[in-house]
Amino acid sequence: MQVKYHLIKNDPHTQARAGILETTHGNIETPVFMPVGTQATVKTVSPEELKDLGAEIILGNTYHLYLRPGHDLIAEAGGLHKFMHWDQPILTDSGGFQVFSLSEFRKISDEGVLFRSHLDGSSHLFTPEKVMEIEMALGSDIAMAFDECAPYPCDVKDVVNALERTTRWAARCKEAHHHEDQSLFGIIQGGMIRELRERSAKEITALDFPGYGIGGLSVGEPKHLMYEMLDYTIPLIPEDKPRYLMGVGSPDCLVEGVARGVDMFDCVLPTRIARNGTVFLPTGKLVVRNAEYARDFAPLDKDCSCYTCQNYSRAYIRHLIRCNEVLGIRLTSIHNLHFLVNLMKQIRLAILQGGFQDFREEFFAHYMV
RNA sequence: GGAGGGGUUCCCGAGUUGGCCAAAGGGGGCAGACUGUAAAUCUGCUGGCUACGCCUUCACUGGUUCGAAUCCAGUCCCCUCCA
Numbered sequence: 001m002q003v004k005y006h007l008i009k010n011d012p013h014t015q016a017r018a019g020i021l022e023t024t025h026g027n028i029e030t031p032v033f034m035p036v037g038t039q040a041t042v043k044t045v046s047p048e049e050l051k052d053l054g055a056e057i058i059l060g061n062t063y064h065l066y067l068r069p070g071h072d073l074i075a076e077a078g079g080l081h082k083f084m085h086w087d088q089p090i091l092t093d094s095g096g097f098q099v100f101s102l103s104e105f106r107k108i109s110d111e112g113v114l115f116r117s118h119l120d121g122s123s124h125l126f127t128p129e130k131v132m133e134i135e136m137a138l139g140s141d142i143a144m145a146f147d148e149c150a151p152y153p154c155d156v157k158d159v160v161n162a163l164e165r166t167t168r169w170a171a172r173c174k175e176a177h178h179h180e181d182q183s184l185f186g187i188i189q190g191g192m193i194r195e196l197r198e199r200s201a202k203e204i205t206a207l208d209f210p211g212y213g214i215g216g217l218s219v220g221e222p223k224h225l226m227y228e229m230l231d232y233t234i235p236l237i238p239e240d241k242p243r244y245l246m247g248v249g250s251p252d253c254l255v256e257g258v259a260r261g262v263d264m265f266d267c268v269l270p271t272r273i274a275r276n277g278t279v280f281l282p283t284g285k286l287v288v289r290n291a292e293y294a295r296d297f298a299p300l301d302k303d304c305s306c307y308t309c310q311n312y313s314r315a316y317i318r319h320l321i322r323c324n325e326v327l328g329i330r331l332t333s334i335h336n337l338h339f340l341v342n343l344m345k346q347i348r349l350a351i352l353q354g355g356f357q358d359f360r361e362e363f364f365a366h367y368m369v
Numbered sequence: 370g371g372a373g374g375g376g377u378u379c380c381c382g383a384g385u386u387g388g389c390c391a392a393a394g395g396g397g398g399c400a401g402a403c404u405g406u407a408a409a410u411c412u413g414c415u416g417g418c419u420a421c422g423c424c425u426u427c428a429c430u431g432g433u434u435c436g437a438a439u440c441c442a443g444u445c446c447c448c449u450c451c452a
Contacts, residue, residue: 038406059405097405105407118407144405187405218404247405268406275409276402291399321409329409 003142003183003210005030005242005263011356015234015261018351021211021242023089023141024181025081028056030242030263031347033254033340034091036271039064040074040084043271044330045337047086053306053338054345056088057141059266062134063095063102063126067117071137079139091266092140094131094173096147096166096187097247100219108148110165128172136179144213144246145173147187152221159191162216167203174207185244187213192225194232201236211242214262218247227256234261251280251343252369255360258347265344270336275329277321280339284368288332293318306338307331 004022011017021028035042035050038061042050050058060080065071077083080090098115099106105116112127128146135143146169150162166189177184186209190196204212214233217226230245237243242263248254249267257265270280277289279300288300299309300317308317308331320328350359 034405036406043406044409061406064406091405093405098407100405102407147405149405213405215405220404244405249404253404265404267404268408269404272406272408272410273403276411277409278403287401324409326409 001181003242005211005240007239009352011259011351012354013357014259014360016258016347016351016356017261017263018348019242019263021263023057023183025087025089025141026056028089028264029345029348031254031258031344031351032056032264033249033344034059034264034266035337035341036266036268037084038268039068040080042333042337043275044326044333045271047084049307049334050086050337051088053334054341055337056341058086058088058090060084060090060092060138060140061095061098062092062131062138063098063115065092065138066095066134067119067124071134075137075139081139089142090138090140091142092135092138092144093246093266094135094144094146094187095126096144096149096215099147100149100151103151108165110168112146112169113148128169129176132173132176132184136177136182139179140182142211143177143179143182143184145170145184145186145209147189147213147215149216149219150189150191152192152219154191156191156193159189159193159196163189163191163196163200163203166215167200167207170204170207170209174209183210185209185211185213187215187246188233188237189216190229190233191216192221192229194228197229197232198236201233205237205241209241211244211264212237213244213246215246217245218253223253223256226253227260230257230260230262237261249340250369251340252364252367254340254343255347255363258344258351259356259360267340270340271333274332274336277318277332279332280336282363282366288314288318289321290318300332300335301339304335304338305342306335308335308338 001024006020009018019030034057035055036059074083107114112125115124131146147166148162150159170186186204188200188204190200244264245257245262248265249269278285278287281301293314296314301309350356
């Protein structure tokens with residue numbers, strides 16, 4: 001089946017909305033936060049633990065899985081779900097972000113992107129058609145179109161080029177995509193320029209995808225700019241399609257993204273900062289690795305219901321992280337993922353109960369950015 | 370008892386043709402960053418101060434010298450080999 005978005009409730013004061021996204025591997029309650037599992041694993045956290053902390057859908061990455069172990073191998077294993085033992089929805093990113101993050105290893109042409117593997121230096125041409133072939137082989141529920149994510153800051157002409165190319169590639173992706181159990185999402189680009197955002201939104205939505213990614217944001221620009229771009233972009237996306245703000249995941253950005261009409265988010269932030277000794281709390285970030293928690297025998301968050309907070313102290317977690325023990329980063333990863341997943345569940349509940357605006361104010365009354 | 374080697378800043382460890390040495394490098398410690406993952410990574414600080422300068426420091430004591438972690442003498446420890 002193709003994904004289907006059901007709008008359940010609009011917030012009366014903001015653009016926030018609650019809905020359900022139906023997929024082959026089950027329903028997703030939106031707005032939702034999606035943990036990132038680039039290499040067919042959310043680093044250090046098992047699928048069972050992801051389910052326990054409430055994750056509904058996770059990501060995989062086309063570029064990384066193509067290079068290793070190879071999409072053919074994963075297809076042979078029975079697809080990504082089976083390969084990694086995750087039976088809930090999966091979204092695969094297309095490698096478009098690697099055009100940005102691995103910019104020193106690639107050359108862009110209209111045909112596609114020639115990557116020099118960061119693993120062994122070998123060359124690989126990613127065309128929209130190739131990316132579709134890979135994503136279909138992976139068998140994710142949602143495949144992202146191959147886009148060009150422009151950096152920030154960026155010359156206007158380069159933003160325009162990326163935008164135009166992204167539109168052309170989106171059309172080619174759509175043409176090449178044939179998979180009845182996988183839905184292809186288009187991606188809107190346009191840098192930090194209102195007119196270009198609007199233009200990209202119009203061009204991409206004209207191609208009629210079952211969902212839309214908003215890309216090219218959270219690439220180093222100030223937050224107010226990102227929020228502005230969302231304000232310009234989201235009203236141009238059909239109401240009956242899910243909107244996915246790609247790569248965004250700080251708690252404050254999630255709340256503000258939802259307020260602007262975003263349904264889906266993904267981000268490496270919770271797992272990355274977890275591995276570096278930082279955790280999310282309702283009051284803001286806390287570097288549990290720091291000396292001031294050496295003798296703090298309380299949980300990370302006394303009101304948190306996650307596995308970590310139910311069983312371990314700040315002092316113990318700090319000790320593990322300082323000793324480089326894997327359990328330390330597993331515990332902080334579990335907590336951070338739970339924090340964001342749970343934040344979205346609270347947000348959704350608030351929307352359903354008509355109290356999102358109050359929730360938002362309450363959140364920022366406590367959360368120090 | 371004899372022969373040889375060595376004691377450096379929290380730790381390990383460079384540095385001994387004397388000045389460019391508050392002293393390389395690593396570890397540890399302290400702090401910061403991290404937003405579709407080249408990240409369990411990266412960056413900064415790590416003797417003291419009334420700081421573009423001053424003070425204390427390279428086992429200890431004394432000496433040579435304009436100047437010593439570096440040279441000399443003695444002392445105290447440590448290691449290896451031979452008795």
